[in-house]
Amino acid sequence: MTSKANVVFNVLLVFVTIVLGNVLKLRFRPINNEITRSLRYQRDSLLNFTESxxxxxxxxxxxxxxxxxxYILTIFRINGRNCAHKLKRTPVLLMHGFLQSSDTWLDAGPKAGLAYLISDACFDLWVGNDRGNYYSRRHNRLDPDKDPKFWKFSVDEIGFYDIPATLEYILKYTKEDKLNYIGYSQGAGTFFVMCSERPGYCAKANVFIGLAPATRLTNTKSVPFKILIEGLGHLEEDLATIGIYELFAKGSLSQEFLSLLCKFSATSELLCGTGVSLVDSFHQGSITNETLRVLFDHFPAGTSVHNIARYGQSIRSSHFQKFDYGSAQNFNIYGTKQPPHYNLSAVTVPSVVLYGNNDNLVDTKDILWLIKRLPNMLEIKRVSDPLWNHFDSAYSQFTKDLIFPTINKYLLKYSRK
Structure with a gap:
């Protein structure tokens, strides 16, 4: 029988392979659909958002x-089954987390994926994508494969530009004055950036629902996450000298290797499930083997080295603040030697926060730190399952029972038919 030590060693070996494959930016031709069908891949893993x-x-x-x-962002509007004449008019925007895409909300399948659950409740659901992932890797002037400037962004720019632009587009298209916003992890933090930096935009939301919202990450327990993010963050300038500005892109050698490895039931739970537990925390049976076999074809979805460096700073800082360029450059950019703190008191929208007690990425101490600074809290809900962790909000098979009822309650309260 394989020992636990051997399993951990194998997972760490895979982890190192993933990092090296992304840092070296090795790419190869993705396995074609004929081969994947012969290998009995999960059908969902071969499809894009619309096809799924x-x-x-x-x-x-x-x-x-x-x-x-x-930047050109691809977003999706979803219509639930049997909702043709029952659609609630207030639009809902659902935003993914770090290194994810809109596909995140489909990977758990129709019985648990939040995109399915929300649209089946007949809400007018829109699902966003941040700059730099494989759905939003475009610009009207810059070529992401040739222009380093394309990749000079972090959550600061996503919150300042992407979230407001997405809100404005949805409201203009639907001819509505306000929408309801659901942000997971980074998708919550970037909403707070918008509220702090773009006066008036926060008022365009009826309600904010945060799932494991990420601001500062001071108390993160995940050792692999710390090592990876802080290590790569310190290497930003070194990586730039050899032309590396993008990491964890879909189609990179490591992403394709991880996707292939996790397709097979014999390895998906043993290696990929254990890997998820090592990065976050252990919650046996929450993310099904079928979901594991799908999600790693969509995750990681790619981002900039600069954004990864920003997360490294979030781990080292006790504040939710802008990018720290060093005292001299900070003074040139911000007018102060220290990076300014984001003004969380500007998040005046009625807010709901759901979090897990077993989250090793966004620790409960950092959640409680955030909650104390939000001025208009409606509800603070710790998920009843004591093992609920960070990835569960996106991928757990228990989403329908443990977090969707709260989401549905507030979407109903702030929606109209």
Whole structure:
């Protein structure tokens, strides 16, 4: 029988391979669909967002959002089954977390994926994508494969440009004055950046629902996450000298290798499930083997080295603050030697926060630190399952019972037919 030590060693070996593959930016031709079918891949893992929705009888629309600084973001509007004449008019925007994409909300399948659950409740659901992931790797002037400037962004720019542009597009398209916002991890933190930096935009939301919202990460327990993020963050300038500005892109050698490894039931739970537990925390049976076999074809979805460096700073700082360029450059950019703190008191929208007691990425201490600074809290809910961790909010098979009722309650309260 394989010992626990051997399993951990194998997972760490895979982890190192993933890092090296991304840092070296090695790419190869993705395995074609004929081969993947012969290998009995999960059908969902071969599909993009629109194809996944259609597979289960849902319809969707694809929209392009242009930000003020020229990034082109792909977002999706989803129609629930049997909702043709029952659609609630207040739109809902669902935003993914760090290194994710809109596909995150489909990977757990129709019985648990939040995109399915929300749209089946007949809400007008829109699902966003941040700059730099594989759905939003475009710009009206810059070529992401040739122009380093494309990758000079972090959560600071995502919050300042992407979230406001997405809100504006949805409200203009639907002819509504306000929407309801659900942000997971980074998707919550970037909403707070917007509220702090863009006066008036926070008032465009009726309600904010935060799932494990990420601001500062001072108390993060995950050793692999700390090592990876802080290590790569310190290497930002070194990586730039050899032309590396993007990491964890879909199609990189490591992403394709991880996708292949996790496709097979014999390895997906043993290695990929254990890997998820090592990065976050252990919660046996919460993320099913079927979901593991799908999600690693969509995760990681790619981001900038600069954004990864920003997360490294979040671990080292006790504040929710802008990018720290060093005292001299800070003074040139901000007018102060220290990076300014984001003004969380500007998040005046009625707010709901759901979090898990077993989250090793966004620790409960950092959640409670945040909650004390939000001025208009409606509800603070710790998920009843004591093992609920960070990845559970996106991928758990128990989402429908443990977090969707709270989400549904507040979406109903702030929606109209």
């Amino acid at each position: 929705r259609e597979l289960y009888g849902y319809s969707s629309e694809e929209h392009n959002v242009l930000t003020e600084d020229g």
